[in-house]
Amino acid sequence: xxxxxxxxxxxxxxxxxxxxxxxxxxxxxxxxxxxxxxxxxxxxxxxxxxxxxxxxxxxxxxxxxxxxxxxxxxxxxxxxxxxxxxxxxxxxxxxxxxxxxxxxxxxxxxxxxxxxxxxxxxxxxxxxxxxxxxxxxxxxxxxxxxxxxxxxxxxxxxxxxxxxxxxxxxxxxxxxxxxxxxxxxxxxxxxxxxxxxxxxxxxxxxxxxxxxxxxxxxxxxxxxxxxxxxxxxxxxxx
Amino acid sequence: xxxxxxxxxxxxxxxxxxxxxxxxxxxxxxxxxxxxxxxxxxxxxxxxxxxxxxxxxxxxxxxxxxxxxxxxxxxxxxxxxxxxxxxxxxxxxxxxxxxxxxxxxxxxxxxxxxxxxxxxxxxxxxxxxxxxxxxxxxxxxxxxxxxxxxxxxxxxxxxxxxxxxxxxxxxxxxxxxxxxxxxxxxxxxxxxxxxxxxxxxxxxxxxxxxxxxxxxxxxxxxxxxxxxxxxxxx
Numbered sequence: 001x002x003x004x005x006x007x008x009x010x011x012x013x014x015x016x017x018x019x020x021x022x023x024x025x026x027x028x029x030x031x032x033x034x035x036x037x038x039x040x041x042x043x044x045x046x047x048x049x050x051x052x053x054x055x056x057x058x059x060x061x062x063x064x065x066x067x068x069x070x071x072x073x074x075x076x077x078x079x080x081x082x083x084x085x086x087x088x089x090x091x092x093x094x095x096x097x098x099x100x101x102x103x104x105x106x107x108x109x110x111x112x113x114x115x116x117x118x119x120x121x122x123x124x125x126x127x128x129x130x131x132x133x134x135x136x137x138x139x140x141x142x143x144x145x146x147x148x149x150x151x152x153x154x155x156x157x158x159x160x161x162x163x164x165x166x167x168x169x170x171x172x173x174x175x176x177x178x179x180x181x182x183x184x185x186x187x188x189x190x191x192x193x194x195x196x197x198x199x200x201x202x203x204x205x206x207x208x209x210x211x212x213x214x215x216x217x218x219x220x221x222x223x224x225x226x227x228x229x230x231x232x233x234x235x236x237x238x
Numbered sequence: 239x240x241x242x243x244x245x246x247x248x249x250x251x252x253x254x255x256x257x258x259x260x261x262x263x264x265x266x267x268x269x270x271x272x273x274x275x276x277x278x279x280x281x282x283x284x285x286x287x288x289x290x291x292x293x294x295x296x297x298x299x300x301x302x303x304x305x306x307x308x309x310x311x312x313x314x315x316x317x318x319x320x321x322x323x324x325x326x327x328x329x330x331x332x333x334x335x336x337x338x339x340x341x342x343x344x345x346x347x348x349x350x351x352x353x354x355x356x357x358x359x360x361x362x363x364x365x366x367x368x369x370x371x372x373x374x375x376x377x378x379x380x381x382x383x384x385x386x387x388x389x390x391x392x393x394x395x396x397x398x399x400x401x402x403x404x405x406x407x408x409x410x411x412x413x414x415x416x417x418x419x420x421x422x423x424x425x426x427x428x429x430x431x432x433x434x435x436x437x438x439x440x441x442x443x444x445x446x447x448x449x450x451x452x453x454x455x456x457x458x459x460x461x462x463x464x465x466x467x468x469x470x471x472x
């Protein structure tokens with residue numbers, strides 16, 4: 001069964017047709033399946049006999065569990081999401097980071113990778129600087145961030161831009177195939193946050209712009225199959 | 239009487255104007271939709287959930303819905319002065335009440351979901367078109383919802399019950415005059431989220447009018463569903 005789940009996941013990320021018959025577009029309130037054999041997962045609920053969609057998206061069957069995958073809408077922060085944000089304020093014990101969601105993230109001083117003196121916080125991260133962080137917890141009081149982890153930390157130089165957070169899985173590709181291809185062909189350093197912010201830094205502005213255009217090409221062609229091959233062709237031309 | 243009664247537009251008594259809907263019309267919004275009843279066109283854009291200011295309006299138990307309805311200055315034959323008015327404030331509030339029963343916002347405490355409804359062309363039935371568009375836009379923004387909301391105006395011209403009044407019918411002054419009876423309901427249920435009444439109707443005919451609205455809402459629901467499912471093929 002695990003294999004099936006992985007396959008379905010891959011099909012979603014890859015957009016290939018062979019597995020997509022298991023997924024269908026649903027609107028809120030629509031009955032996805034009926035019967036006691038199924039369990040409602042994320043974005044679905046049980047109403048008597050039926051499993052009903054509680055949001056708009058693609059309904060997917062993974063074994064007995066029915067879930068609805070978001071294809072539109074704002075970023076909803078979840079634990080362990082890697083995000084890119086911008087420091088908006090410094091408090092006595094941490095940084096306030098705008099991560100483009102309903103509430104801003106809080107990065108405590110203890111969650112920085114090395115010891116930082118409270119009087120020198122702005123030397124490590126000043127207001128307006130961009131940081132790649134991981135969501136450590138989401139609760140009613142707010143979102144807590146951490147910098148402890150691989151690939152996290154301050155992003156220096158380059159520039160950031162936004163793509164739809166729902167397109168991030170496609171930009172990354174299966175096991176990072178898409179993003180690695182773009183990195184390789186443009187020679188840029190690229191970091192993609194789950195919140196849809198993308199940071200690009202390259203040798204020169206031309207390669208940075210090329211990388212940005214490549215990523216925007218992917219987000220426009222989200223529902224096309226064999227996207228990695230198309231990307232390779234696009235990179236040949238441009 | 240029934241045989242020779244003709245609506246000014248030549249429509250049958252229970253016939254709606256041609257309806258159309260499109261989802262994803264505002265690229266910078268989190269969700270958006272257009273809905274049209276004939277010449278009445280509404281667009282709705284949804285932003286959020288996002289932080290709510292002023293802070294005293296925040297609800298730590300659940301997110302809130304904030305609707306702003308407005309007629310654009312060129313939507314009516316006599317230029318409308320832009321900006322909020324008594325009428326637009328009332329319709330904004332009433333649209334909030336019509337939509338909030340289907341929203342599940344307890345996962346977004348202290349936040350607001352902003353819905354902007356703009357009427358591009360007005361030919362009566364703007365509030366119902368606005369509710370239909372807003373319902374689509376909220377679904378498009380990925381907001382957790384129990385169901386879609388469908389809205390239509392039924393009414394009475396002289397003694398005849400009719401569906402989806404246009405401006406000419408709304409301004410009818412002969413006989414019993416015109417009655418405008420806008421309703422909104424949760425799709426596929428018997429739950430009404432809005433009932434307004436402007437004009438006169440015999441109490442025993444209200445049930446009949448609501449039945450007409452139910453039938454019209456079924457058609458609207460199909461159009462809404464189709465519009466949402468088409469968004470993927472952009």
